[in-house]
Amino acid sequence: MAIYLSTIGVHLKYAVEAVAGTRPTTGYIDLVGVKSIPALTSAPDNLETTTLNETEYKTYIPGLKDLGGALSFTFNLSQDLKDLWDGLMTAYQAGAAAGKETWFEVVVPGLTESLFFKGEPSAMGLPEMAVNSVAEVENSITPTAAPIWAAKSE
Numbered sequence: 476m477a478i479y480l481s482t483i484g485v486h487l488k489y490a491v492e493a494v495a496g497t498r499p500t501t502g503y504i505d506l507v508g509v510k511s512i513p514a515l516t517s518a519p520d521n522l523e524t525t526t527l528n529e530t531e532y533k534t535y536i537p538g539l540k541d542l543g544g545a546l547s548f549t550f551n552l553s554q555d556l557k558d559l560w561d562g563l564m565t566a567y568q569a570g571a572a573a574g575k576e577t578w579f580e581v582v583v584p585g586l587t588e589s590l591f592f593k594g595e596p597s598a599m600g601l602p603e604m605a606v607n608s609v610a611e612v613e614n615s616i617t618p619t620a621a622p623i624w625a626a627k628s629e
């Protein structure tokens with residue numbers, strides 16, 4: 476019997492490679508205040524191969540998959556988040572200068588593995604503001620490789 480999961484307790488974390496080309500398994504830092512995470516799935520493009528001989532249906536072959544470019548992650552705005560995001564940007568830039576990638580981990584309670592992906596974060600901007608509302612910010616991360624499922628970090 477399936478046990479269905481909720482989004483309660485989901486975490487988004489990051490770590491920079493200690494050794495270039497090797498995904499970190501420890502030392503991930505939790506990005507607090509995340510409210511929504513975009514879908515991290517991609518279907519291949521459909522490349523049409525229909526010839527004039529076809530009489531009823533078009534035909535296709537799979538093409539490239541699209542990682543989606545910059546993806547928006549919604550956070551509650553706080554000084555803690557600002558400090559964490561500034562730390563992420565500093566770590567990312569130092570890692571990139573040393574030829575090391577930044578990895579992100581999505582931890583879902585109830586799953587034995589986490590989803591990991593390499594990505595490039597963008598600097599945090601100022602969100603839209605409105606009267607009597609929660610200040611939320613959309614922070615962008617651009618995936619640079621296909622996501623993988625692997626054992627959760629320690």
